[in-house]
Amino acid sequence: MQAAERAAAPNTLLAYQADLASCAQSLLAVGQTLSTASADGLRSWLADLSAQAQSRRTVARRLSCIKQFYLFLLREGLRADNPAEHLDSPRAEQALPRFLSESEVLALLDACVEPEGASPAKKRRALVARAALELLYASGLRISELLVLPRQALVGDQRMLSVRGKGGRERLVPLSDSARQAASALVQADAGLNSPYLFPGRNPARAMTRQAFDRILHDVGLKAGLEPARLSPHVLRHSFATHLLAHGADLRALQMLLGHADIATTQIYTHVQTERLRQVVAEHHPLSASQSTSLDD
Template sequence: MSGDGVDAFLEMQAAERGAALNTISAYARDLGDMMQALHARGISPLDAGEGDLRDYLSGLARQGLAPRTQARRLSCLKQYFLFLAREGLRPDNPAALLEAPRLDTPLPRFLSEAEVTTLLAACEPEGDATPARRRRLLMARAALEMLYASGLRISELLSLPRRALDAAPGMMLVRGKGGRERMVPMSARARAAARTLMDLDAGRKSPYLFPGRGAARPMTRQGFDRIMHDVALRAGLDPQRLSPHVLRHSFATHLLAHGADLRALQVLLGHADIATTQIYTHVMLDRLRDAVAQHHPLSAMHDAAAT
């Protein structure tokens, strides 16, 4: 184990918590930035106190880093110093009592149900479409149907193997964050769109449902974004409003609007903590407000008195 425990900490995140490579890289950058700031003051992370870490975090604010970035850095520090304490590299966790900056919680951006319908209709190939054009639109249709029907993350969609559709009818097995697996719903429309794409791609011999230019690798996020941009224009939508996460938000928002339970939504989205799912409660609040307006006796009396 290195003297500052960083390498061991990163190995633990990967081995025990199944952290993704991007997460590990972000932790390494965040800890490297903190180490540089502490070393500039002649302080080792094994000796740093709560005041030293407060000074470091204050410096982030003075540099103009966004509150969300500051909160992410603090989360990394808390985990790192807790790891040092548990491994006996220092007797305490100086980050334990540090508080993250207040964060505004923006409402999730989503499409209306009518806009989703228009978007899917825009994926219909023209009668004189070239084979390449036809495949591109059928791929877009399969991807959009699956994202909207199941609330998948884009990383989950693009890494789907062809055998993902072999699960029980109406369901699909997905490997999400941290390697956690979950079953997600798969509508008949989405399954049919995916099967059409699979039949078209049978000659590619790719293990992926959405293969990239090289059959051995899945489509890249950049390639997928270009397809979404084109489809948005065909549908008459601002491409800036369309992204895989907007479709995930649309899936969740529309489910809640039609009466779905928040706990069920947590499972469908693969959220480890229901607090993450609660960003969608704005839909439930609207529904509750409408219910009171329609059914509460005093609300009815108020409406009658106003007329």
């Protein structure tokens, strides 16, 4: 159902499979199965997750999967009741998204250059890094959306890029001139590969893997003088959203650009702005602790 009706991504299907397997294993210890589980059996599973020191966010996500599973069984007539109906989901921690400063993003892009005498392989790797980072930051793409972009998607003088996101939902995102130029340079360099993808893997018939891109991002981060632990494709997506909001973007427009189904997901970035305002006041207000210390000095 998730694959056929909701067009769930392969990673989502794998996560649901893992969640169901976790629940089934816990239920087995109390003599129950997924099809015969009671509310108490499911509470025992949740207690097991807490005992394993899993975060509240992880527990909430896993419980969401189980609730969907029993709703499915109920609607299909495979169970007469829903044992997960009254289970309370733990409130997830409201962690602020990590993002880079505008100067740090520029440093990353500037690091995507190899010296004149570099090998062809290193020069191509730099082209891949530049095109990927430009698209991630300029258009707010998810890494899963970026890596499956067809080679023809950026051929020509398009100003908008069609992206298929979560749940098969399509959206249009704008392309900056620098992103189009970087992608065009990569397409020209890869002309002989005959790959259907803008970012081909070692086998040109397949797209680049997430792991391969992570290695490229790690190397570029080191060249830019940034701590690799602070970098990920999603950090660039968060940076895109945070910087747009800081420069006056509308929250509804930001939701459309990011491909969020619910604007509540987008509103996390308003908390980022609130935290930044608090820091500004703390650092610059004449009665703040830091200013009082400098006045005393």
